[in-house]
């Protein structure tokens with residue numbers, strides 16, 4: 001048995017990852033550390049709670065004493081770090097907590113992993129050889145694209161929001177622990193995820209919730225901002241591959257090759273709702289354009305060739321299949 005520390009797993013992506021990972025790897029015990037901020041819900045992990053290889057601890061990744069205790073108590077032999085403040089709009093209103101959690105929290109985890117696993121730079125302690133620190137990051141660190149082109153692992157960082165700047169900073173800290181101390185690190189930078197268990201504040205749950213409630217469906221600006229949408233389980237499979245087979249110190253971009261404008265997303269969701277819950281007029285009539293987000297990046301698109309070619313990753317869902325599963329899940333949640 002090997003004990004891994006997973007952070008932020010009561011949130012959207014982590015809570016999709018944990019059941020998948022527990023089921024696939026029977027020799028891992030997963031120690032889950034999550035502060036249960038407004039974005040985390042224990043309910044998201046209810047299918048894992050009776051599994052003896054699942055342990056949940058409510059706590060802050062910034063708490064040095066606690067994280068140190070967990071490394072010692074559970075003899076942690078790997079980290080997969082999801083915890084973050086993740087909503088761009090909140091980072092525009094209250095950037096401080098993003099700096100605290102995303103930068104200081106990542107630093108705290110890195111520093112404790114280094115001290116726990118290694119004797120000195122580039123020398124691992126005998127029993128911790130190959131212990132790996134996997135940092136989950138975002139394509140937003142690369143900034144915004146024009147009408148063409150894709151983000152690759154070599155695209156220079158140009159974060160535009162306090163959220164993406166805090167994630168870019170945390171990526172740089174991870175890089176520095178590899179370059180300076182020889183820590184066995186992996187970074188994955190993923191595009192926009194969608195699927196079950198996402199917080200109500202994010203785009204697709206917002207569209208579905210407001211549509212069903214008969215409210216306006218708010219779409220920023222002209223609705224033409226483009227994101228590259230990936231079904232959350234495909235992201236989890238990419239993390240799994242990179243954690244196990246990725247090259248130490250490397251970064252892997254994960255993305256769906258499913259570019260859509262926000263308006264296309266709203267139309268697609270409304271069309272599905274028109275089929276599942278028909279009304280006299282289409283839900284599309286509820287779409288309303290609202291004042292744009294400050295500094296709203298225009299287009300993100302990932303070139304996932306590296307993880308596809310080097311690790312054999314491939315998305316199993318395309319947007320048309322993934323969105324059906326997603327809408328069905330939220331219909332159950334909201335009704």
Ligand code: NAD
Pocket residue numbers: 007008009010011012013014033034035036037038039040041059060061062081082083084085086087101105136137138139167189190191192193194199
């Ligand atoms: P989320 O906001 O749904 O969940 C974040 C989780 O972290 C919550 O459970 C929260 O309680 C926990 N958390 C926050 N602060 C904490 C702290 N100080 N200590 C311990 N736990 C804390 O986020 P998500 O969408 O699941 O994203 C997970 C990771 O993936 C993040 O690092 C995010 O930057 C990255 N990411 C997300 C997307 C996406 O589309 N959602 C895309 C690419 C990358």
